[in-house]
Amino acid sequence: xxxxxxxxxxxxxxxxxxxxxxxxxxxxxxxxxxxxxxxxxxxxxxxxxxxxxxxxxxxxxxxxxxxxxxxxxxxxxxxxxxxxxxxxxxxxxxxxxxxxxxxxxxxxxxxxxxxx
Amino acid sequence: xxxxxxxxxxxxxxxxxxxxxxxxxxxxxxxxxxxxxxxxxxxxxxxxxxxxxxxxxxxxxxxxxxxxxxxxxxxxxxxxxxxxxxxxxxxxxxxxxxxxxxxxxxxxxxxxx
Numbered sequence: 001x002x003x004x005x006x007x008x009x010x011x012x013x014x015x016x017x018x019x020x021x022x023x024x025x026x027x028x029x030x031x032x033x034x035x036x037x038x039x040x041x042x043x044x045x046x047x048x049x050x051x052x053x054x055x056x057x058x059x060x061x062x063x064x065x066x067x068x069x070x071x072x073x074x075x076x077x078x079x080x081x082x083x084x085x086x087x088x089x090x091x092x093x094x095x096x097x098x099x100x101x102x103x104x105x106x107x108x109x110x111x112x113x114x115x116x
Numbered sequence: 117x118x119x120x121x122x123x124x125x126x127x128x129x130x131x132x133x134x135x136x137x138x139x140x141x142x143x144x145x146x147x148x149x150x151x152x153x154x155x156x157x158x159x160x161x162x163x164x165x166x167x168x169x170x171x172x173x174x175x176x177x178x179x180x181x182x183x184x185x186x187x188x189x190x191x192x193x194x195x196x197x198x199x200x201x202x203x204x205x206x207x208x209x210x211x212x213x214x215x216x217x218x219x220x221x222x223x224x225x226x227x228x229x
Contacts, residue, residue: 002159033216042122042221043160043205056216090159102148102167103209105217107159 006108025093122220139206146208
């Protein structure tokens with residue numbers, strides 16, 4: 001158990017629908033990151049929050065949004081879902097927000113989204 | 117533009133031999149390079165890192181080498197064990213990107229008994 005909790009583990013939904021993925025970071029970590037891994041591809045950075053504020057944005061679609069709450073858990077909202085959104089969505093956390101030293105990420109086990 | 121590339125999708129080695137996984141990058145502003153290991157149905161886990169001011173870092177059976185002039189790093193596993201069979205991701209981070217890590221596509225290592 002890495003200490004990063006993601007729910008749900010699996011989710012099957014239809015095109016056009018909206019889903020919410022939830023992440024609880026490791027205790028003491030202030031930063032939360034969301035990554036997308038499509039089939040046999042690498043981890044694509046979506047967005048980062050640090051202590052409730054958006055810190056960095058990657059290739060996140062406008063149909064996707066995220067937030068980090070005062071208790072530091074984060075949610076990734078995916079709307080108007082398309083077949084191509086089917087992927088593994090990983091949440092990771094770290095102590096740092098700004099970089100100082102190697103910023104080691106602790107990952108959750110991922111949420112597998114299947115859009116039919 | 118993929119800033120971190122792992123050009124070998126897979127690698128197979130015999131138990132006890134050396135495994136060498138390679139990674140190339142394009143952004144000279146990266147400050148740290150990290151390797152993560154991923155087993156099926158699990159998230160990636162941190163393995164080893166190296167600062168851009170070093171050329172080698174060792175941790176037990178794992179050694180990472182950095183060649184800044186070539187923008188290339190490699191992970192050596194000696195001796196390789198069947199339990200090392202996993203997907204290995206190379207990642208890079210720097211001050212200019214608020215600490216977020218940019219990942220390569222991964223290399224699947226298979227260590228045969």
